Amino acid sequence: MDKNFADIHKLIVENRKIVLTTHLLPDGDAIGSELALYYYLTQKGKEAYVINHNESPEHLVFLDEDGIIRRYRDDKEENDRIISEADLIFVVDTNEYARLRSMEDAIRASKAKKVCIDHHLGLDTNGFDAYITDTDAPATSEILYDFICSDSPDYIDRKTADNLYAGIMTDTGSFRYPRTTEKTFLICADLIKRGTDPVLVYDRIYNNIPQDKVKLLARFIDSLSFHYKRTLVVGTVTIKDFRDFHSDVKDVEGFSSFLMTMKHIKAGFLIVELPDSCKISFRSKGEIKINEFAKKYGGGGHKNAAGATVEHTDVLELKDRLVRDFETFISGKK
Numbered sequence: 001m002d003k004n005f006a007d008i009h010k011l012i013v014e015n016r017k018i019v020l021t022t023h024l025l026p027d028g029d030a031i032g033s034e035l036a037l038y039y040y041l042t043q044k045g046k047e048a049y050v051i052n053h054n055e056s057p058e059h060l061v062f063l064d065e066d067g068i069i070r071r072y073r074d075d076k077e078e079n080d081r082i083i084s085e086a087d088l089i090f091v092v093d094t095n096e097y098a099r100l101r102s103m104e105d106a107i108r109a110s111k112a113k114k115v116c117i118d119h120h121l122g123l124d125t126n127g128f129d130a131y132i133t134d135t136d137a138p139a140t141s142e143i144l145y146d147f148i149c150s151d152s153p154d155y156i157d158r159k160t161a162d163n164l165y166a167g168i169m170t171d172t173g174s175f176r177y178p179r180t181t182e183k184t185f186l187i188c189a190d191l192i193k194r195g196t197d198p199v200l201v202y203d204r205i206y207n208n209i210p211q212d213k214v215k216l217l218a219r220f221i222d223s224l225s226f227h228y229k230r231t232l233v234v235g236t237v238t239i240k241d242f243r244d245f246h247s248d249v250k251d252v253e254g255f256s257s258f259l260m261t262m263k264h265i266k267a268g269f270l271i272v273e274l275p276d277s278c279k280i281s282f283r284s285k286g287e288i289k290i291n292e293f294a295k296k297y298g299g300g301g302h303k304n305a306a307g308a309t310v311e312h313t314d315v316l317e318l319k320d321r322l323v324r325d326f327e328t329f330i331s332g333k334k
């Protein structure tokens with residue numbers, strides 16, 4: 001057995017009261033990992049708690065069929081007590097304490113041993129008493145499958161299987177992203193054998209978009225303008241759009257990546273008007289370092305995905321300015 005696995009199994013054997021948590025705005029892998037680990041730990045006779053900064057997004061609530069997950073601020077006093085009395089804390093699907101947001105101080109202050117299980121880059125090994133980190137893994141849930149099986153696969157009941165499957169399916173973009181391997185499919189085959197219905201899990205997570213969000217998307221698509229020999233696309237969402245479709249900023253999730261699904265597009269900008277600012281998402285393909293461009297607007301990020309928040313201004317004026325500046329930026333690069 002992997003030495004890190006053995007160390008963590010030992011910590012579980014030696015401790016009883018265990019808290020699980022994950023990053024802010026939890027996704028399918030975050031919630032799937034927490035709940036799978038929760039079911040494993042309770043089968044081992046442990047007293048386990050799952051406490052998160054945010055509540056679970058609506059399309060993932062079905063994963064928590066026993067109502068296990070607590071939101072930290074709903075009963076801060078009680079949750080602080082649980083965290084301070086814990087013997088062991090698992091942080092899953094992130095390796096940064098700052099991403100625990102409102103829970104960071106309480107988790108850091110707890111005397112509990114801290115364990116990280118994650119697949120992101122940049123683990124600070126000094127920050128945790130033990131860790132399993134595998135940046136080749138497409139999902140934390142895939143690591144947890146191996147971890148639980150290294151004890152016994154019999155612990156993977158239908159509920160655990162559903163959570164692991166949901167974590168893997170969402171973090172691989174339904175088995176499309178580069179870290180998806182033969183092993184990923186073999187694990188998922190086993191999870192299906194253990195009771196997961198892949199059609200049902202997909203249906204609950206993806207065929208579940210609120211109709212107002214689809215109408216907001218339609219308005220957004222209608223706003224698209226094409227520039228620079230149709231390689232640049234810009235879309236906008238205004239306060240009026242949000243009002244018309246009873247939506248808010250969380251409903252634009254996925255809009256900026258949608259821009260990049262179009263043929264011939266090399267860069268895309270999404271401008272979102274908020275009450276006191278405008279948020280810009282920048283996306284690019286290949287060698288266009290869009291984070292350098294975002295810097296001109298006081299933002300930053302990665303080579304192909306960046307963001308900025310600017311003072312509130314007329315959205316169409318901002319769009320014109322972005323298009324002009326981008327042409328200068330691109331021609332200056334050549």
Ligand SMILES: [Mn+2]
Binds near residue numbers: 029030119138139171
């Ligand atoms: Mn993940």
